[in-house]
Amino acid sequence: MDLSAPSLRICLIDDDPDHILLITHAIRRADKHADVHTVDDGARALTYLKETATLPDLVLLDINMPGLSGLDVLQTIKQQPSLRRIPVVMLTSSDLPSDVERAYELGASGYITKPLHQHDLQAVLGNALLYWSSMQRAAPARGGLA
Amino acid sequence: MSYKPTVLLITRDKRQARQVATALERRVLPSPIHAPDGESAVAWIESHGCDVCVLDYDLPGIDGLETAVRLHQRAPNLPIIMVSNARSEKVAVAAFRAGVVDYIPKADFRPDVIGERVQQFAEATEQDAAVSLGPTPTDWTDQLRRPTYENRLRVIGRQLDLYGYHTINLSEISGGLLVRALQPNSRSAVGLEFPDRDFPQLVNASIAARGSGRHQAHSGSLHPSGYEDLLRAVGHALDKRRAEAITITELENFVAVGGTALVDGWQESRAEPFQDLLRSHDIVVLLESAQQRRTHTTEPFILARLTSGMQRLRA
Numbered sequence: 001m002d003l004s005a006p007s008l009r010i011c012l013i014d015d016d017p018d019h020i021l022l023i024t025h026a027i028r029r030a031d032k033h034a035d036v037h038t039v040d041d042g043a044r045a046l047t048y049l050k051e052t053a054t055l056p057d058l059v060l061l062d063i064n065m066p067g068l069s070g071l072d073v074l075q076t077i078k079q080q081p082s083l084r085r086i087p088v089v090m091l092t093s094s095d096l097p098s099d100v101e102r103a104y105e106l107g108a109s110g111y112i113t114k115p116l117h118q119h120d121l122q123a124v125l126g127n128a129l130l131y132w133s134s135m136q137r138a139a140p141a142r143g144g145l146a
Numbered sequence: 147m148s149y150k151p152t153v154l155l156i157t158r159d160k161r162q163a164r165q166v167a168t169a170l171e172r173r174v175l176p177s178p179i180h181a182p183d184g185e186s187a188v189a190w191i192e193s194h195g196c197d198v199c200v201l202d203y204d205l206p207g208i209d210g211l212e213t214a215v216r217l218h219q220r221a222p223n224l225p226i227i228m229v230s231n232a233r234s235e236k237v238a239v240a241a242f243r244a245g246v247v248d249y250i251p252k253a254d255f256r257p258d259v260i261g262e263r264v265q266q267f268a269e270a271t272e273q274d275a276a277v278s279l280g281p282t283p284t285d286w287t288d289q290l291r292r293p294t295y296e297n298r299l300r301v302i303g304r305q306l307d308l309y310g311y312h313t314i315n316l317s318e319i320s321g322g323l324l325v326r327a328l329q330p331n332s333r334s335a336v337g338l339e340f341p342d343r344d345f346p347q348l349v350n351a352s353i354a355a356r357g358s359g360r361h362q363a364h365s366g367s368l369h370p371s372g373y374e375d376l377l378r379a380v381g382h383a384l385d386k387r388r389a390e391a392i393t394i395t396e397l398e399n400f401v402a403v404g405g406t407a408l409v410d411g412w413q414e415s416r417a418e419p420f421q422d423l424l425r426s427h428d429i430v431v432l433l434e435s436a437q438q439r440r441t442h443t444t445e446p447f448i449l450a451r452l453t454s455g456m457q458r459l460r461a
Contacts, residue, residue: 085419087419097397100397101397101398101399101400104395104397104400104402104421104423105423107421109393109404110315110317110393111395117326117335117337119324119337120315120326120337122324123315123317123319123324123326123337125319126317126319126324127317127318127319127393129319129320130318130319130320130390131390131391131405131406133320133391134390134391134405134406134417135406135417135419137417
């Protein structure tokens with residue numbers, strides 16, 4: 001199974017620079033053309049998502065962040081009509097069932113446990129590509145479906 | 147009734163359409179799809195199909211009789227109820243010859259009567275479908291080989307049961323399905339690939355094992371009779387809603403099922419994202435539905451497995 005073009009626009013939200021580096025490399029390994037935008041803070045991420053002209057196709061969001069937590073950011077994203085269709089996959093280092101279940105209740109599309117396995121990332125990226133392909137066939141305005 | 151039939155209402159009379167919609171709603175039936183003329187109704191049937199049709203005789207363009215003929219040609223088993231203001235009995239006779247199953251003169255028109263007839267025919271259609279699901283020895287293997295979600299997830303579930311994997315996280319990608327699961331008696335995860343190209347081989351293995359199907363299913367709190375039954379039932383529901391890009395994640399208190407699903411509008415269908423959290427009572431409903439569909443099959447060991455699984459979930 002391959003992850004062929006088109007490539008994804010990914011917004012990676014994580015406060016840990018080491019994690020950002022590792023995850024960005026892992027994404028590049030899975031899809032060298034992926035366009036990754038990184039943000040290290042929940043509030044700044046929301047500002048970016050509300051103001052950017054090109055919405056991401058996928059948000060990878062750390063659950064545990066100082067200030068606005070990943071769950072807070074997720075809740076805001078899912079309440080925004082312009083953002084709610086973007087799949088949000090949570091990054092969690094704890095695999096804490098209550099956090100993950102809360103994330104699904106708020107509308108998360110999936111979760112990946114850190115340290116991140118390439119197989120998990122391949123599943124998430126591949127599914128996001130298929131998701132947008134399915135959405136596009138019925139409504140051809142990728143990223144602007146709301 | 148838990149079964150939600152698609153009702154196609156063909157009339158140019160908007161007031162009548164509203165009355166019928168209200169009557170169906172009172173019977174907890176879905177709102178009908180409204181077609182204002184015969185041509186658009188025929189086009190709808192060709193692309194979508196439906197379970198019951200209510201057809202007004204008096205239509206712009208092709209009349210109700212011609213519409214009935216064309217619908218019947220395209221969907222011979224579709225129950226068509228005609229409502230007519232024609233005073234001649236000849237129209238009623240022609241309607242029945244055209245394949246209409248019920249004919250209601252407009253003088254007798256009452257929305258609740260229409261609602262009652264629709265419900266009767268929808269229930270009969272559902273029962274027919276249940277009976278027809280009982281496969282004959284010559285066609286059940288063909289049914290299993292169709293690459294539906296029900297069949298694809300079923301064989302994956304069987305593999306998971308056979309090898310004792312648990313706590314699954316399944317994602318569809320282009321060309322197949324990826325599963326992350328915990329290994330038997332362990333918290334260590336493993337990645338499994340189920341490429342679509344391997345599906346025929348997995349089906350053949352399942353068919354070969356059929357009859358010796360009392361395999362050891364790995365049971366869990368949300369899948370007491372094993373992954374094969376759970377994933378097959380979920381797959382059936384996904385096929386019905388015309389899902390794509392699916393994910394299935396098993397968590398402690400629910401199974402999250404997501405993806406996109408086609409939603410019908412009048413002019414066109416559109417894909418919408420969905421995310422269902424299936425808790426134990428939702429899974430009981432899914433398994434009950436699966437059990438009813440298979441009442442007519444020759445798989446008593448599966449029925450017994452489902453029944454005991456549901457009893458454990460209810461407890």
